[in-house]
Amino acid sequence: MTHLVTVLGGDGIGPEVTDAAVRVCQAVTTADQITWTNASFGGNTFLEEGSAFPDDTQAACKESSAVLLGAVGLGETLPPGAKRPELGLLELRGALGTFANIRPVKPFPSLFDMSPIRPELLEEVDILFVRELTGGIYFGEKTRTATTASDLCVYTEGEIERIVTMATEFSRDRRKKLTSVDKANVLETSRLWREVTSRTAKAVCPEVELEHLLVDAMAMYLLKRPADFDVIVTENMFGDILTDEASMLCGSLGMLPSASIGEGTGLYEPIHGSAPDIAGQGIANPCGTILSAAMMLRMSLGQPDVANAIEAAVEATIDAKVLTPDLGGKATTKEMTDAIIKRLG
Numbered sequence: 001m002t003h004l005v006t007v008l009g010g011d012g013i014g015p016e017v018t019d020a021a022v023r024v025c026q027a028v029t030t031a032d033q034i035t036w037t038n039a040s041f042g043g044n045t046f047l048e049e050g051s052a053f054p055d056d057t058q059a060a061c062k063e064s065s066a067v068l069l070g071a072v073g074l075g076e077t078l079p080p081g082a083k084r085p086e087l088g089l090l091e092l093r094g095a096l097g098t099f100a101n102i103r104p105v106k107p108f109p110s111l112f113d114m115s116p117i118r119p120e121l122l123e124e125v126d127i128l129f130v131r132e133l134t135g136g137i138y139f140g141e142k143t144r145t146a147t148t149a150s151d152l153c154v155y156t157e158g159e160i161e162r163i164v165t166m167a168t169e170f171s172r173d174r175r176k177k178l179t180s181v182d183k184a185n186v187l188e189t190s191r192l193w194r195e196v197t198s199r200t201a202k203a204v205c206p207e208v209e210l211e212h213l214l215v216d217a218m219a220m221y222l223l224k225r226p227a228d229f230d231v232i233v234t235e236n237m238f239g240d241i242l243t244d245e246a247s248m249l250c251g252s253l254g255m256l257p258s259a260s261i262g263e264g265t266g267l268y269e270p271i272h273g274s275a276p277d278i279a280g281q282g283i284a285n286p287c288g289t290i291l292s293a294a295m296m297l298r299m300s301l302g303q304p305d306v307a308n309a310i311e312a313a314v315e316a317t318i319d320a321k322v323l324t325p326d327l328g329g330k331a332t333t334k335e336m337t338d339a340i341i342k343r344l345g
């Protein structure tokens with residue numbers, strides 16, 4: 001069976017890193033296995049077509065086995081009042097029903113010295129963030145007058161149950177420890193989150209040890225004792241912020257991949273953005289996107305062996321010190337990608 005994969009390069013370094021990931025995948029799969037199609041998406045598409053997420057792109061994504069995304073965003077360069085292309089990304093996630101964003105954080109030993117955290121604290125780090133992705137403050141009603149603005153944060157019991165069920169199942173198959181992060185000392189949505197999480201985790205797998213932490217303390221523990229965490233489940237905005245912080249355990253924001261899964265087609269995207277400060281220079285770290293493509297091969301395209309081979313080639317390339325500047329090296333995106341392809345065997 002041929003799988004259709006829609007590639008949304010997007011803006012800034014987005015197309016640079018998706019091109020790299022597609023080249024890696026094409027080196028280990030055949031045209032009979034995967035048909036790759038590019039579709040327009042993001043800020044430049046908004047400027048050209050008036051929509052960051054046009055209808056034909058939406059249709060292509062829904063018909064695909066998986067979507068590979070680079071990044072969206074033109075930074076602060078849009079005309080005042082223009083709709084932000086980042087909202088197109090939220091529409092995409094909503095349209096595909098990808099309510100769970102899985103962000104693994106497992107530092108490569110050869111990059112320990114690129115992390116601001118002491119190496120001895122990184123040795124056993126293996127965290128799986130499960131971020132709720134289609135609810136909360138990102139998706140609530142927004143209002144704006146000249147002097148007042150509001151963003152409504154809403155969570156339903158059902159939205160919390162489904163993400164916590166998934167996170168508990170991941171914990172059951174890993175080290176049986178689940179940390180739920182909220183702000184239940186202040187937010188009503190967090191109080192509901194905590195209640196529903198306690199009863200859902202217990203019902204799904206009583207053997208999983210559940211702890212609740214407040215997000216401000218979690219931000220500190222992530223740096224102080226990162227090896228203590230197994231699966232971390234949290235709501236949309238806290239998950240966004242904590243995972244950028246967690247990327248520093250791996251040495252660069254450019255290292256972290258993600259899988260957004262849920263009701264239908266899976267969406268695979270690095271956690272970083274369009275990086276306008278380095279776009280067009282050919283020096284973006286392609287690893288987050290290449291590792292996202294590996295997650296796609298494992299989770300949506302039924303090719304776990306190929307995924308393992310790609311992950312091993314990324315690690316071997318890092319061990320060989322072929323590194324982009326964010327990792328302290330001098331390699332271009334193309335040179336690092338070529339080095340990964342060479343190590344695929």
Ligand SMILES: NC(=O)c1ccc[n+]([C@@H]2O[C@H](COP(=O)([O-])OP(=O)(O)OC[C@H]3O[C@@H](n4cnc5c(N)ncnc54)[C@H](O)[C@@H]3O)[C@@H](O)[C@H]2O)c1
Nearest residue numbers: 071072073074075086253254272273274275278284285326
């Ligand atoms: N999923 C997404 O599409 C996504 C995610 C985050 C931010 N954004 C958007 O991206 C734009 C820029 O945002 P930002 O600057 O705050 O965040 P960013 O993630 O784009 O960049 C933050 C810093 O990390 C560096 N960086 C990021 N990815 C890198 C990579 N692969 N290799 C090397 N260095 C890398 C950048 O050069 C920059 O210094 C904004 O419009 C924002 O909304 C999009």
Ligand SMILES: CC(C)[C@H](C(=O)O)[C@@H](O)C(=O)O
Nearest residue numbers: 073086087089090240271273
């Ligand atoms: C661009 C933005 C909407 C997005 C988010 O906050 O989800 C990004 O930061 C991410 O982490 O994918």
Ligand SMILES: [Mg+2]
Nearest residue numbers: 240241244271
């Ligand atoms: Mg983010």
